[in-house]
Amino acid sequence: MNEKTEALTKKQQQILDELNNCAHEVSGQQLHRTLIETSSNMGLTTVYRHLRTLQLKGLVRCRNLPKGETLYSPVNRDHHHLTCVDCGQTVVLKSCPIKNIELPKTQTKNFELLFHTLEFFGLCNSCRQRQKVAET
Numbered sequence: 380m381n382e383k384t385e386a387l388t389k390k391q392q393q394i395l396d397e398l399n400n401c402a403h404e405v406s407g408q409q410l411h412r413t414l415i416e417t418s419s420n421m422g423l424t425t426v427y428r429h430l431r432t433l434q435l436k437g438l439v440r441c442r443n444l445p446k447g448e449t450l451y452s453p454v455n456r457d458h459h460h461l462t463c464v465d466c467g468q469t470v471v472l473k474s475c476p477i478k479n480i481e482l483p484k485t486q487t488k489n490f491e492l493l494f495h496t497l498e499f500f501g502l503c504n505s506c507r508q509r510q511k512v513a514e515t
């Protein structure tokens with residue numbers, strides 16, 4: 380592993396392992412619940428504090444849902460989503476459309492880039508059908 384992961388405490392490593400074990404992104408509360416089931420009796424506040432530290436280390440990414448919930452996943456998992464604004468159905472994009480995008484160097488020189496987010500919103504087929512029916 381790289382130097383970033385060396386400095387992790389046992390609990391931070393536990394959280395990172397758990398995020399890697401989850402096939403999907405998880406909220407802080409879901410993560411907290413899983414951690415309780417598996418072994419650790421970490422408090423919810425502690426989980427959030429460690430998530431924040433891991434994010435600052437560039438190991439964990441997060442994205443905010445329209446409902447206000449925050450979902451976390453490992454930073455090396457470069458997934459993006461297409462979400463229905465009506466029912467909330469989410470599709471994971473097969474690849475990252477902006478993986479190799481170049482940002483203007485003059486603007487990023489004072490930043491260490493950690494992660495990016497990119498989201499698409501729309502209406503899924505069944506919600507569109509429902510709208511059509513309601514209109515007529």
Ligand SMILES: [Zn+2]
Nearest residue numbers: 463466503506
């Ligand atoms: Zn929908």
Ligand SMILES: [Zn+2]
Nearest residue numbers: 457475477478
């Ligand atoms: Zn991406």
